[in-house]
Amino acid sequence: MASNVTRNWTNQFAQPPWRVALWSVAYGSVLTVALFGNLVVVWIIVAHRRMRTVTNYFLLNSAFCDAAMAAFNTLINFIYAAHGDWYFGEAYCKFHNFFPVAAVFASIYSMTAIAMDRYMAIIHPLKPRLSATATKVVIVCIWVLAVVLAFPLCFYSTIRSLPRRTICYVAWPRPAEDSLMYHAIVSVLVYMLPLVVMGIAYTIIGVTLWGSEIPGDSSDNYHGQLRAKRKVVKMMIVVVVTFALCWLPYHVYFIVTGLNKQLNKRKSIQQVYLSVLWLAMSSTMYNPIIYCCLNNRLSPVVLQVQSGLQKGFPVVSFHPCIEL
Template identity: 25%
Template sequence: MQNTTAGVTQGVHLKCGLSGSHEFIFTLVPIVYSCNFVIGIVGNSMVVAVIYCYMKLKTVANIFVLNLAVSDLTFLITLPMWATFTAKGYYWPFGGFLCKASAGLVIFNLYTSIFFLTALSIDRYMAIVHPMRSRRFRTVAYAHITCVVIWLFAFVLSVPTALTRDVFNITNSNTTVCGILHPKEENAIRVKQLLLAISLMKTMLGFLVPFIIIITCYCLIGRALLRARHIHRSSHSRGDEVLRMLTAAVLAFFLCWVPHQVFHFLQVLTQLTLVENCAILEIIDTAMPFTICIAYFNSCVNPIVYSFVGRNFRKNLMRLLRCSPGGSSRPHPSISSKMSILSFRASEALSLTVKSRPSSEVK
């Protein structure tokens, strides 16, 4: 039967057919998307509500965390469409505009999430390792400016992805899909270069560079905590706890995104080679939906890893569930948020070090 989706462009014939089309994908992936949607919406909504109602936007970490949760919520609203798309055997019934918008929001969330996590890591590094020197930079005003810059920069980086997505009719299987722009003969080289640039930008700016910055910050924080523990033995348990939390944060980020980035890199390699190997494309296209599920799960695990481990957050969450009136009873430094729990406990350990040194040694 002929597809009648509005905005469908001219039919495209794929040399390898619609690879990665398997019934178990069409069944399992929508279920995972649905679970991600429910868990992510509930978890991130709680983060937003708790921070806004009880913890307020008086700390840099809370501002970053609130923006990170809003970014995750913005992305999560597209999951029902992607679940429907997969459940229908890669048939896109929502038209060209929503195809572009949904694809753009996915990449938009990729950049905003990683940029906010990077900003949080830098903030934690400054707060823990250089608490005195960084006070004039770690202000609410600077945090708001940083958030605006991140939102704008991520939007600019996601626009090319939205523009290179459209609705196509695959003549091999007579299926309407939301996919990457297929070049015509007159502009084939230019479009291929554009798609390659977008893919490399996603790998470099969307993963490698932020990940190197995050790892560097955590290593420097860990070194400072170990030094503090070595100088003052009573901070042993505190330092170990903070290091465990840092390890959990890095592992969550790494495990969620690395599988997708690996297969995305393989896709880039297939773009670099003009010869299409249908067997390799079949493997990549079969594995890609599952790596995407894992990557999308990062939007759900963020509240668990960074927020729900905080006793202050759990206390305020219970107040929210009991519908207790808002208002901050006593301002808490930063244990309230995803990364900020690390700052408070690490600062305790480092303060012991400062107190144990003569005043002349304090820089």
């Protein structure tokens, strides 16, 4: 996502080597963990046919978005934010500003689709669920909407050569009004709206799962299913809350700096931006960790796969680790 800070940067934002080194470690850690964790999730779902469920298709889409954003934007964003000089050409400038908005949109609406799928499964269990084909159509529709939302950033992004550096920025027709309006729209569509929808869905689900039980049904099977459903809902709530906390400062930052342009001229704003950017980019690495910690079937599978590979034998048995 394009930073309004870079348009106003001068040499006063040059950082000492030790500070650049610390930020490099912080951003490098996000890149490494996000890539490894999300690619493991992708591999588990893609490589094992029994993992290809409706919910897991949405998890796959979300993991792909997080891995791609970590690979294509985290490091580049850090280099540009730390140095204020764009080294990567105009074509990548357009992609750099376009892709994060599209990826975050696709990721969060995949999480929203999971919430609605859970809602239908638990609140209306007798109604038909999405088929695999319908799920793929929904994912395609999500990506189409994501591209439409992010397209203005691609269309208006450009680079400009200044005496001491090159900048990549979004050249809005009306810079002040258009930039603020666009970031407000993105904040509503990519942050507030999906969080409200998921909040309502999981609240209703939570009341249903924790507030009522079938009278007289004390079978082990019933209580086992109830515990499994509660565990899944807990996991997805943690995912949603983590997303909300990671991206809130980022959206607030752009709204505040859009309303008060003078903030962009302060030297301290660079460290503020690097901090909120790191927190936002770090959201790409948490979901695989959450899946592992809150789903007790994940760790045994990972250990089983690692053990089989170390011994040089194919892993012939598989127990679902993200099956919802």
